[in-house]
Amino acid sequence: MHGVEGYMYPNEIELQWSVLIVLYPYITGLVAGAFILASLERVFKVEAVKPTYRLALLVALAFLLVAPLPLQLHLGHPERSFEMYLTPHRSSAMAMFGFVYLWYLMIVLLMEIWLDYRKDIVLWADSSKGIKRWIYRILTLGSRNISDLALRVDDKVGYLITLVGIPSAFLLHGYVGFIFGSVKANPWWSSPLMPVVFIFSAMVSGIAAVLILYMLTSKLRKTAIDMRCVDTIARYLLYTFIIDFSLEMLDLVHRLYEADESLRALDFMVHTRLYFSQVILQIFIGTLAPIAMLGVTQIVKLSEAARKRIYVTSGLITLISILAMRWNVVIGGQLFSKSFLGYTSYKMEFATREGLLPAVALVLLPFVILWVLVKLLPPWPKPISAAQS
Secondary structure, eight states, rough: OOTEOOOOOOHHHHHHOOOHHHHHHHHHHHHHHHHHHHHHHHTTOOOGGGGGGHHHHHHHHHHHTTTHHHHHHHSSSGGGGGGGHHOOTOHHHHHHHHHHHHIIIIIHHHHHHHHHHHHHHHHHHHHHOOOOHHHHHHHHTOOOOOOHHHHHHHHHHHHHHHHHHHHHHHHHHHHHHHHHOOOOOOOOTTTHHHHHHHHHHHHHHHHHHHHHHHHHHHHHTTTOOOOOOOOOOHHHHHHHHHHHHHHHHHHHHHHHOOTTTTTTHHHHTTTTTTTIIIIIIIIIIIIIIIHHHHHHHHHHHHHHHHHHHHHHHHHHHHHHHHHHHHHHHTTTGSOTTTTTSSEEEOOOOOTTTTHHHHHHHHHHHHHHHHHHHHHHSSSSSSOOTTTTT
């Protein structure tokens, strides 16, 4: 058969998880990483990243709203997904994720955003006109008390929610790695380090995304970029990337030392089917190159313009690298036979339900939602008239 080498069982020739399942952990990783960056200012008091606090929350919300859509497109009957809330199956990690998703969306993210914006929403409800006024009045949820005492309560409750949100963010994305790592029948996925690697790669992608979006929105608004802020974010991105890469190398060393019967088959697959996406794109271009570039900014004193170019370049490469990592995990784990005697290939279609076109649309949709959120809830200070102050 075309695209098949060696001996493959009939049910192994066609991949069950396509590019949509690649996008699912990628999008949820951006959510978790953006929220972790926001928590640096709220919980760990890293004042340098304060200009990106609200933007990080909105980025997390925009991507979280899109996160379940790849799964919905993948399902043959997406309307049945609602049944997991009506008849919960506690022994199923996939089913229980629906409750984790609702918890993170309703209790953690929306509550923190509302508490942080509540004063501004009340002021905007009084100053805006037309449909915006009605939207802001609805968003007040009937709470219009913006006294000092009320705002202090908001701040304390928001702080507690952020504290709860940090382990929730780890749970949100770590469970994806848990699903892959717990598949004992697949040696490419079965690893106790898989959930930890997924968490740190999520932090890397989320930090990189917020860094690029902050610099882009500052450019579009024609406002000065806070170099202290981007320098600090880039430093955290470098540290997190180093930890992520170290964990991946640790997992590789463990596999080489263990050297079970699957090693030869996996090694052949890496040097053939996944050579470009993993060795070239993920490791050399997508990991070592941005780590080296970000490392140079910590060692050599460069101009602001040079640092900006390095941050944007390394951030974009990082996002591509993490997407390649998700591809290599999801697709790579389905390219070899369970007998280790054959290999298949994956050819992405274009305009089908699980093809390239809907995948691109799902990648772009969070940015459309983010644009709407930024228009409605500006993440930067909005001028307020003297009559409102």
